[in-house]
Each structure stands twice: as C-alpha cells, then as structure tokens.
Amino acid sequence: MNTFSMTERIESAESTLTLSVTDKREIAEDIFLFELRDDDGGTLPPFAAGAHVLVRTPAGVARRYSLCNVPAERYRYVIAVKRDASGGGGSLSMARDVHIGTSLDVSSPLNYFALSGDASRYLLIAGGIGITPMRAMMTEIAARGAHFDVIYCTRSPNRLHSSTNSKPANSPRACACIMTSATARNRSRSRP
Secondary structure, three states: OOOOOHHHHHHHOOOOEEEEEEEEEEEEOOEEEEEEEOOOOOOOOOOOOOOEEEEEOOOOOEEEEEEOOOOOOOOOEEEEEEOOOOOOOHHHHHHHHOOOOOEEEEOOOEOOOOOOOOOOEEEEEEEHHHHHHHHHHHHHHHHHOOEEEEEEEEOOHHHOOOOOOOOOOOOOOOEEEEEEHHHHHHHHHHOO
C-alpha cells in the first residue's frame, strides 16, 4: 500500500508540471475557477473525464482538484476550488494567494473516478463542488450519444456552480437542479 503523503506524491511524480494561472474567476459564492496553462504553450498530458490533478498551493499544501474542462482541450487544465474557511488551508491559499500569472506545481492527471464506457444511460449525482468532475463527464457522455441525467444539489442558489444555467427555486435549506442530456445538447448548440 502506498503511504506517501500528497506532498510526497507531487514531489515524486514522474511528470510534475509548472503551470501558470491564466484565468481566475469567482463563479459562484466561494467557488473559484482557475485555468492553468504551460508558459510555452505546450500540450499538456492527456486526461479522461473524472480525472484530477494534485496542486501544490502557495501555502505549500498539496490538494486534489478535479479537472472540469473537456479532455480534448490539451492546451489547458481547468479546476474549480471551493474556499473552505474551516479546512486545512489549501482552498484558502488558492482563493487568497493565487492570481493570474501565479506559477503552480501540478501533477499529471490521475483518475480514480473514471467514467464507465459501456453504458447507454447514466445518472450523475453531485452536491456542491462535487459537480466539477461531472462537467467533463457530461461532455464525454453527450459526445458518445448516450443519455444522461444529472441531479445536482447545493445549499443555496448563490452556490449553484456555473456549469448549469438553470434557475432553481429559492429554498433556505437546499436547491436542486436537474439536467438531462437534451439540456446539455441544447446549451452546447447555443454557445459561440
């Protein structure tokens, strides 16, 4: 059994990349989107839907963040980070200390949450920031021509991750957004 800490794993990774932050936006309450690219415009290692990378934050903490962009986009990695004031400091460092132009050490993609390739129908269930790997999965499933449904729950509409365009009803305890593959296909047709 591998007992390396996440910091040791990122230091010993065969392919640790130094990537620059080319975009940082708050896309929902306390959720930040980061776009990471190679300074020289190089192609990044491939990944599949469900993959994540280990990122060493400026505070020195290594954290896993799911890749939420389309796997065919080999020129960038996109991650979303939820700032957690009661966490171990990784998300706070990302939200506070990372800006456009910041360089970060990032592992090659790892995938412990791979999408099954043999289903004709999928049900994806996510809560809060857990929607991030589902974004890449929805794109991949739609490209396969398979049907999918998504049940996405969050504590409030202000925390609704921007991967959905739906406007759920206000609720003091929870809100849910339900998408289908038809919703995703219609939205992708309307994008520039």
